Structures are given as C-alpha cells and as structure tokens.
Amino acid sequence: MRNILIRLSYNGTAYHGWQVQQNAKTVQETLQDAVEIIFNKRESITGCSRTDSGVHANEYYCTLRTENQIPCERLVNALNGNLPFDIAVLSCAEVPLEFHPRYDCKEKEYIYKIWNSEIRNPFYLNTHLHYKYQLDTEKLDKVSKQFIGTHDFTSFCAAGGSVEDKVRTVKNFSVERYGNEVIMRVSADGFLYNMVRIMVGTLLDVSSGKIDGDSIPQIIESKKRENAGVTAPAHGLYLNRVIY
C-alpha cells in the first residue's frame, strides 16, 4: 500500500465544498472520479479540511491510498488530464502510511478577498466579496490583532458543529489594501466551523459601526455566537496555505 499526498488548487464556485455528499458535486468526488478513470478502480481519498460550498483553495492537501505503482510525476499529469479546468493538481509525493492530512496539519492560513469600491469589478463575481463602503484597513488591521492568541472561539463558531474543544490558537491576522482590493489573512493551528467567515463578518461590522472595535476580547470572552458579527459570504474565502 502507498500513501500519496496530493497538493491541489481549486476554484470552488461550481462545487458544494470538498466533502462527498449525496446529490451534489464536490471536489473530493470529482477527484475520486478522475482517479477511478486512471486506475480503473475506486480508491479512498482523505482531505485536510472540509470547505464550504463556494469556498476556494489556493493550496489544499489530500492523501490517496492505493496499491497502484504509477510514479508521482506521471500521476500529476494524468490527474490534470482527467480533471475539469477548475481543479488543478500541483504536485504529488509519497508519504509514510501513517501520515494523515488533517491530523498532522500544524497550521493553516486562510485569506479573504474583498473588492472595496462603490462599483463592482466585472471579473470578480465569484472570487471576491463586493463591499461598497470604504474600509479603513489600517484601523481594521489593528482591530484584527485582538484575535491573535489562544482562546475559546465559541463566539466565532456556527451552530451545528460536533467539535467539543473550541480552543484554538490564532497565530496571525492582518488586513492589507492593494488599491481597491482588500485582503484579510489569518493563520491558526485549526479553525472551527465558519470561524474565518464570522471573524471577517465581525470586522465588516466593526467598519460599519455595528460592533465596537475594542470589544473583540469581550466578544471572545462571552462565548456567545450572537455577540459576534455576520457570517461573511463563502465566495471571498480561500484556503491559502497548509503547513505540516
């Protein structure tokens, strides 16, 4: 048995997230279909993270367990030749059998892309949140630093998750402007369900004045989802980097 680590990138617009589900196209299933065409056999693929419907990945990892002896370099080309344009395999490498793409992950980085202009950008329909009101990115960058540290992030977790332990360590958070494009960037040892989208939505609510910029520590402390801001839409969110 071999354990092959696959690094990929995908535009999530057409997918109901990563994880296989009934009656909906997902990235995992599309990848398993491509593997089945190449190996003539259905193989098991394990992802590093669930992603929501419409969420993108600049970098995503999964493992493929197989008896097939195809060299890794040939597998990259074979997969790309059998996948649709919106999923690209970047590289493949053999890893020890005990390697697990989710449990062995040390850190993940997400970015959230915003087109911050009164007028929409016709190229960014599915890739950026269009936010019309001027964001004070210097202020939001300062506010975002309050997320950094080891906290119980219950206030920033959507209902419906099954995870008990909601303590996570946010290592970095930044808000940067490049012209009309605003990039929010956050890294942590792990994330709760919708955690990044709620943190981004909270920063947008700080910008609009609905939430006080100094109150992030109290919101965290309260452990109440209703004290945090809205859940920002999925289509601005990208899993950007996974560190093992």
Add this chain to the structure above:
Amino acid sequence: MRNILIRLSYNGTAYHGWQVQQNAKTVQETLQDAVEIIFNKRESITGCSRTDSGVHANEYYCTLRTENQIPCERLVNALNGNLPFDIAVLSCAEVPLEFHPRYDCKEKEYIYKIWNSEIRNPFYLNTHLHYKYQLDTEKLDKVSKQFIGTHDFTSFCAAGGSVEDKVRTVKNFSVERYGNEVIMRVSADGFLYNMVRIMVGTLLDVSSGKIDGDSIPQIIESKKRENAGVTAPAHGLYLNRVIY
C-alpha cells in the same frame, strides 16, 4: 441633445464582442437594453472600438446621445443597477456634441495576460492564456521593442478588414513577468483587425523557435500575413486604457 461619455469595464467571456449583431449577445446591445429600461426609450450608443468575441475591457468608452436630463452621477448608478455583473459603468461625463469616442481617440493600450506554468490556474479559465512552456520574458521584451515605431502593419492584420491605410504608430511594447503571470502591454495610435493577437502570437512563436527573434523588421517589411505568427486566443486580451 446631450452627448454623454460613458467609461466602462467588462468581462467579455459571455459576449460576442462589443458591436451589435444579429442573433448574438453583445456588450453594446446589453448597454442599449439597460438604457432603454431607464429612459423608456431606445437611444443610440457609439463605441470607441470593436472588440472580438471573448475579449475583455478594463477601460472602454462609448457615447450616448440623448435628450434625457438625468444627472451623470445618477446615470452611473441606474446603469449599474440594470446591467449584468460582467459589465460595470465606472463613470459618466457630458462632452461636446461633436466628440466622437473612436475618431477622437489619441492612443489605446492593450494588455495580454498569460498564465505561464506547466500547470493551469483554476481561477484563470477565461481571463488568461494558459501557456505551458517557459517564456524567456527578458528576451521577448527586447524582441517586442522592434514593433515600436510607425510602420505598415499589413503582416499583422487579419484578412477581412476594410481599412485601406495600414500604417500605425506603436508607441510602446513590453513583456513583464510577475511570478507565473506574464503581461504583454502595447500602446498605439490605433490597431488593425487582430493586430495585438497576431503580435502576441508572433512573440509566442519566437519563444518556441518557429520565428527568429531578430526577424520582426523583415516580417513587417514583407507586408505578408503568412510571415507573422499565429493569432493568439481572444480570452487573454484586454483593452486596458483609452486616451483622448
């Protein structure tokens, strides 16, 4: 009668170019439809340039002749509210009645976007040419300078155009690399039919060795389309700037 200059941007993927034609969706017609909804009257719109099917515009200008007295700022919002996402009106301004968006244009700049990596970028299906073989952009930048100057560009004009005078002045040409993204940029007082796409295709043929990098002056001199390179695909091309 007022003459309103409209500055817009569009993602050309879903359109058969700018110019109205039978049985095909175009940007001009889509804009005229939006104006008709707002004014309750069909008005005439004149563009600064034809663009091919699938070609994009970061900046495009057209004029709208109307008796309607709507203020320009309100017109911007009304148009954006009645246009699909892939067309955005950036600004409107009243200009003299004799102003013509095509004839009064002094200079246009096009850019051509290439994703230069063996592996495709899942976000760039309709916005970049995917070119797998490594482009030597420093060399191509030098080669591209041979296009600069006042020349008869018959060799870089597709058959079927009705224009007699094929002399144009190319003011600048550059080839720049940003990681795996390569941007070719060319400005001129005017362009012939498919001229930018044939110049880009010729540079790609120089890169692959099909065309000698020093032979551009001879290709121009020959006035024979068959001596130039292929016509690069439409979807990497953007009208980027129009100067009056």
